[in-house]
Amino acid sequence: MIEVKNLYKSFGSLQVLRGLSLNVEDGQVVSVIGPSGSGKSTLLRSINLLEQPTYGEIWLDGKLITPPDPYLHFDVIRASNTYKKLKAAGGKSDEELIADIKKNDLLKKHEGSEYAAMLKDITGKNFQSTNEVREKVGMVFQHFNLFPHMTVLDNMIYAPTTVKKIPKDQAIERAKQLLDSVGMLEKIDVYPGTLSGGQKQRVAIARALCMEPEAVLFDEPTSALDPEMVKEVLDVIKKLATTGITMVLVTHEMGFAREVSDRICFLDQGILIEDAPPEVFFSTPKSERARIFLDKVL
Amino acid sequence: MKLDFSVIVGYLPMFGNGLLVTLEVTFCSLFFALLLSIPLSLCKISNIKPLQAFATFYTSIFRGVPILVQVFMMYFGIPLVTGLRFTAFAAGTIVFAMNSAAYISESMRGGILAIDRGQYEAAMALGVHYPAMMKDIILPQAIKSVLPSLINEFIGLLKNTTLIASIGLVDILRVGQLIQGATYRAFEPFFVISLFYYVLVMCLSYLGKVLERRVNKSDRG
Numbered sequence: 001m002i003e004v005k006n007l008y009k010s011f012g013s014l015q016v017l018r019g020l021s022l023n024v025e026d027g028q029v030v031s032v033i034g035p036s037g038s039g040k041s042t043l044l045r046s047i048n049l050l051e052q053p054t055y056g057e058i059w060l061d062g063k064l065i066t067p068p069d070p071y072l073h074f075d076v077i078r079a080s081n082t083y084k085k086l087k088a089a090g091g092k093s094d095e096e097l098i099a100d101i102k103k104n105d106l107l108k109k110h111e112g113s114e115y116a117a118m119l120k121d122i123t124g125k126n127f128q129s130t131n132e133v134r135e136k137v138g139m140v141f142q143h144f145n146l147f148p149h150m151t152v153l154d155n156m157i158y159a160p161t162t163v164k165k166i167p168k169d170q171a172i173e174r175a176k177q178l179l180d181s182v183g184m185l186e187k188i189d190v191y192p193g194t195l196s197g198g199q200k201q202r203v204a205i206a207r208a209l210c211m212e213p214e215a216v217l218f219d220e221p222t223s224a225l226d227p228e229m230v231k232e233v234l235d236v237i238k239k240l241a242t243t244g245i246t247m248v249l250v251t252h253e254m255g256f257a258r259e260v261s262d263r264i265c266f267l268d269q270g271i272l273i274e275d276a277p278p279e280v281f282f283s284t285p286k287s288e289r290a291r292i293f294l295d296k297v298l
Numbered sequence: 299m300k301l302d303f304s305v306i307v308g309y310l311p312m313f314g315n316g317l318l319v320t321l322e323v324t325f326c327s328l329f330f331a332l333l334l335s336i337p338l339s340l341c342k343i344s345n346i347k348p349l350q351a352f353a354t355f356y357t358s359i360f361r362g363v364p365i366l367v368q369v370f371m372m373y374f375g376i377p378l379v380t381g382l383r384f385t386a387f388a389a390g391t392i393v394f395a396m397n398s399a400a401y402i403s404e405s406m407r408g409g410i411l412a413i414d415r416g417q418y419e420a421a422m423a424l425g426v427h428y429p430a431m432m433k434d435i436i437l438p439q440a441i442k443s444v445l446p447s448l449i450n451e452f453i454g455l456l457k458n459t460t461l462i463a464s465i466g467l468v469d470i471l472r473v474g475q476l477i478q479g480a481t482y483r484a485f486e487p488f489f490v491i492s493l494f495y496y497v498l499v500m501c502l503s504y505l506g507k508v509l510e511r512r513v514n515k516s517d518r519g
């Protein structure tokens with residue numbers, strides 16, 4: 001359902017993601033773990049288009065959600081002026097030329113009309129707008145980010161009624177069901193400022209679900225919580241994991257990741273180092289770096 | 299010279315009318331200032347350079363030119379060049395509103411910038427578009443945080459409206475001058491006027507303090 005292809009992301013000279021590829025199937029629960037600063041949040045934020053990748057593409061339900069990356073399409077590279085020039089100079093095979101161009105990042109912004117037309121064609125056939133993406137993919141943040149000037153109910157129904165234009169009574173009905181399922185129905189009329197961290201996060205999860213997304217991204221949903229509130233939030237996420245919704249979860253709760261995940265992805269310095277079922281990853285990690293990381297956190 | 303406040307009594311209805319004019323000018327100016335300050339502050343935080351430049355230039359004009367000069371310009375100067383004539387009330391209100399908008403938009407800009415990135419990101423992640431996000435999520439929080447400074451602007455505006463007497467509108471200050479002319483008494487009328495302003499400003503300051511306390515109490519989500 002979510003397909004990340006060769007994703008690079010830099011902030012200035014800082015390379016945060018360095019060629020990351022990842023497939024998340026429909027209904028899968030994937031936990032992303034790794035040291036702080038390894039690019040986990042940046043990965044999630046890219047999937048939700050809060051960041052623009054530097055290179056690479058992200059596909060959602062078979063549709064492209066980022067601008068096309070010419071380096072991922074050989075025929076596009078072949079259509080570029082740079083390729084044609086190098087080809088005319090002779091001496092190298094097609095494969096060598098493409099490898100050269102990729103390795104040295106030789107493509108410029110403008111590479112002739114044929115090249116531009118091919119990129120446009122890819123976009124035209126496959127592109128999915130930011131809005132569609134945001135409707136399909138919900139996000140839960142470390143710091144909850146509830147709207148403090150709205151009651152819990154208004155937090156829940158604001159986006160469904162204004163973005164999806166769902167009739168208000170219908171949105172309220174759904175909000176009530178969801179609040180009930182996260183155990184927050186009795187707080188429906190209060191402002192977020194009066195809630196505990198755990199309660200805020202449960203409301204934030206319900207708010208994301210109110211948009212009926214196909215996938216939910218969790219960015220360290222329990223990291224900002226006092227220890228005694230972690231469980232109530234994990235319980236909600238666990239329950240959600242059994243509903244068949246697609247989930248990508250960044251977490252430091254190893255026991256929890258092991259319990260709910262179909263796969264564990266271990267990220268270090270912007271590279272996906274391991275991608276394995278939890279029983280395999282936690283018992284026999286392949287890489288030295290994963291072993292060191294697990295030694296520290298377990 | 300002996301003080302004699304009894305001469306004032308006969309002029310009390312005039313004082314009332316003057317006060318009404320003062321309050322009318324103040325509230326009208328404040329209303330339009332608020333309306334104007336929202337797009338101005340949005341220009342200031344915008345990524346679009348010409349909009350930013352315009353808003354910055356706008357603010358610098360009203361900071362750089364004394365208000366009395368602006369009032370004279372609007373009432374005497376601009377009509378000669380453009381042929382547009384304003385009543386004293388309109389000229390004053392326009393100048394005060396544009397002036398306050400410059401200052402309010404400055405604090406509004408600060409209020410908007412002080413809002414947590416997470417609020418924007420949560421809104422974006424929910425698919426909320428920029429205009430709705432600003433209108434329903436960012437601005438309400440920003441305005442709430444600038445309410446105390448809005449009260450200060452309101453106080454400044456109230457005092458500045460006395461300048462309108464200089465183009466002949468009969469506000470409360472002008473009433474005082476008229477009484478002075480008729481009775482040759484200055485202390486009494488201006489004392490009464492001072493008292494009006496003082497009490498009004500003290501009440502507003504108190505309101506500002508209360509608001510400030512309430513704003514500070516509100517929690518992040």
Ligand SMILES: Nc1ncnc2c1ncn2[C@@H]1O[C@H](COP(=O)(O)OP(=O)(O)O)[C@@H](O)[C@H]1O
Binds near residue numbers: 016035042
């Ligand atoms: N908007 C940004 N501007 C500059 N640097 C950033 C930005 N966002 C993240 N970074 C940097 O990118 C690196 C990876 O960040 P992040 O993806 O948040 O890591 P993680 O979530 O794994 O801890 C960090 O060094 C962080 O400081």
Ligand SMILES: [Mg+2]
Binds near residue numbers: 040041042220
């Ligand atoms: Mg992070």
